[in-house]
Amino acid sequence: MIHPCFRMLRYLKPVLFLACLAPLARLAWRGFHAQLGANPIEAITHGTGDWTLTFLLITLAVTPLRKLTRQYWLIKFRRMFGLFAFFYGCLHLMTYVWLDKFFDVHEMLKDIAKRRFITAGMTAFALMLPLALTSTQWSIRKLGGKRWQALHRLIYFSAAAGVIHYIWLVKADLKKPLEYGFVLGVLILYRIGAWLITRLSTRTKVEGVRDKVLTS
Amino acid sequence: MLIKKAEDIRSSEITPKSVYLNRRTFLAGAAVAGVAAATGLSLREMITPSAVAFAGNKIAGIQKSAFSTNEKITPYQDVTHYNNYYEFSTEKDGPAELAKNFRTRPWKVKIDGQVAKKQELGVDSIIKIAPPEERIYRHRCVEGWSIVVPWVGFSLSELIKRVNPTSKAKFIEFTTIMDLNQMPGQQRQVLQWPYVEGLRMDEAMHPLALLCFGMYGEDLPNQDGAPLRLVLPWKYGFKSIKAIVRIRFTEKQPLNSWNISAPNEYGFYANVNPNVDHPRWSQAKERRLGEFYKRPTLMFNGYDQVASLYSGMDLKKNF
Numbered sequence: 001m002i003h004p005c006f007r008m009l010r011y012l013k014p015v016l017f018l019a020c021l022a023p024l025a026r027l028a029w030r031g032f033h034a035q036l037g038a039n040p041i042e043a044i045t046h047g048t049g050d051w052t053l054t055f056l057l058i059t060l061a062v063t064p065l066r067k068l069t070r071q072y073w074l075i076k077f078r079r080m081f082g083l084f085a086f087f088y089g090c091l092h093l094m095t096y097v098w099l100d101k102f103f104d105v106h107e108m109l110k111d112i113a114k115r116r117f118i119t120a121g122m123t124a125f126a127l128m129l130p131l132a133l134t135s136t137q138w139s140i141r142k143l144g145g146k147r148w149q150a151l152h153r154l155i156y157f158s159a160a161a162g163v164i165h166y167i168w169l170v171k172a173d174l175k176k177p178l179e180y181g182f183v184l185g186v187l188i189l190y191r192i193g194a195w196l197i198t199r200l201s202t203r204t205k206v207e208g209v210r211d212k213v214l215t216s
Numbered sequence: 217m218l219i220k221k222a223e224d225i226r227s228s229e230i231t232p233k234s235v236y237l238n239r240r241t242f243l244a245g246a247a248v249a250g251v252a253a254a255t256g257l258s259l260r261e262m263i264t265p266s267a268v269a270f271a272g273n274k275i276a277g278i279q280k281s282a283f284s285t286n287e288k289i290t291p292y293q294d295v296t297h298y299n300n301y302y303e304f305s306t307e308k309d310g311p312a313e314l315a316k317n318f319r320t321r322p323w324k325v326k327i328d329g330q331v332a333k334k335q336e337l338g339v340d341s342i343i344k345i346a347p348p349e350e351r352i353y354r355h356r357c358v359e360g361w362s363i364v365v366p367w368v369g370f371s372l373s374e375l376i377k378r379v380n381p382t383s384k385a386k387f388i389e390f391t392t393i394m395d396l397n398q399m400p401g402q403q404r405q406v407l408q409w410p411y412v413e414g415l416r417m418d419e420a421m422h423p424l425a426l427l428c429f430g431m432y433g434e435d436l437p438n439q440d441g442a443p444l445r446l447v448l449p450w451k452y453g454f455k456s457i458k459a460i461v462r463i464r465f466t467e468k469q470p471l472n473s474w475n476i477s478a479p480n481e482y483g484f485y486a487n488v489n490p491n492v493d494h495p496r497w498s499q500a501k502e503r504r505l506g507e508f509y510k511r512p513t514l515m516f517n518g519y520d521q522v523a524s525l526y527s528g529m530d531l532k533k534n535f
Binding site for chain 2: 037038039041042100102111115116117169170171173175179
């Protein structure tokens with residue numbers, strides 16, 4: 001089991017930060033070299049959408065991965081991954097607001113009301129907003145650990161809304177959205193499983209103590 | 217005491233320097249990204265298509281057509297690398313790669329149903345039925361993008377007249393080839409295979425309906441529907457069936473694949489109509505490939521000469 005010391009982690013974070021920017025850099029590079037295909041706006045929309053979902057799932061995978069591999073220091077990067085999900089989500093929203101609707105608010109409101117895949121997408125983004133805004137140490141202190149944790153459970157709903165958004169927008173091929181859905185499902189099942197195990201073990205402990213008390 | 221002394225601040229509250237610096241980088245990165253995205257797009261438009269890589273045989277004796285539009289033709293590179301051809305792949309850039317070795321000869325087309333004589337015609341004899349014309353048509357996909365393509369072929373009516381349909385023939389059904397070996401996409405039931413499409417007899421007889429075997433002065437590339445396809449410029453692109461192996465004249469309205477897949481989303485007529493939305497997205501606007509701004513979609517894709525085919529029909533019901 002590697003336990004990186006503080007110095008290693010200091011270098012790892014900027015490296016990971018750049019790695020998280022790589023998808024955007026690649027998109028921009030391909031844009032400059034006319035390698036985004038015949039419909040570059042579509043390529044940018046799909047690319048930023050895919051990476052929003054990917055980073056949401058990476059963020060959700062941190063805790064299961066920490067617990068299973070016992071690399072507890074991974075938690076130091078979870079906030080960064082989450083903020084990158086929000087970052088790519090903002091870019092994805094921009095492709096809609098600017099490149100698709102050209103800032104026509106009236107048209108966008110119509111869309112949100114009528115096109116359910118847009119409703120789902122907007123919901124997924126809206127749910128990320130409070131999480132991004134309360135991502136700082138200051139917020140954790142102000143809200144208190146328990147309230148902060150409860151609020152940040154919204155990420156599950158955001159990811160679910162994102163998968164539903166994807167399912168509702170494809171014409172016929174459900175393969176990719178269902179792949180994302182499957183991974184999300186596994187991550188949720190892990191959390192439910194872990195929670196059940198803690199509940200059951202606490203109960204056995206409590207009952208054990210109660211039995212001892214009653215029979216003594 | 218109001219002003220905190222150094223010892224009042226817990227060490228855990230001190231933001232690590234790496235995090236503090238990263239926040240600045242994050243914002244800077246966001247700005248760069250915005251600029252990159254913006255300039256990336258404008259550069260794409262400025263880059264004019266370089267020397268075109270033509271693949272097929274040149275077609276001789278192509279005549280000009282009065283049906284051609286003057287609009288700017290979409291670059292060959294785009295039309296051959298942005299394809300909805302689910303028999304090969306559901307990715308737009310998939311068919312160009314996966315259809316490379318698709319065999320288009322020998323190729324027979326079965327003509328049956330309500331015809332005077334059932335027969336099987338080789339594609340090379342079909343191509344000779346009438347002189348080839350270049351028809352520069354607008355092509356509008358149901359997804360909301362459009363292109364302008366210089367197709368080569370002749371009116372479908374020429375073939376229909378040649379095969380003598382009976383008086384019972386009210387519709388025509390077309391079928392695409394079924395070949396699991398050559399078409400990997402057919403191994404998944406993304407759509408029900410083989411792909412089928414249909415037309416009402418008067419639609420098929422309209423001079424605008426094109427039986428197509430070429431584009432840009434050459435044979436059709438595999439990923440664009442070689443060796444034989446339809447082009448129906450006033451309808452959404454999915455009606456323009458590719459790689460035809462069977463033409464059957466029927467009494468009843470035939471099924472068409474996208475209608476089978478989602479009957480509330482894709483109809484039989486599928487006429488381009490900005491007033492009739494797809495249930496999940498609007499059809500009022502479209503993106504012409506190569507352009508930055510979206511343009512308003514035109515009724516019948518701008519081909520008003522077909523309007524008489526639908527007079528009296530409720531196009532919201534018959535979408």
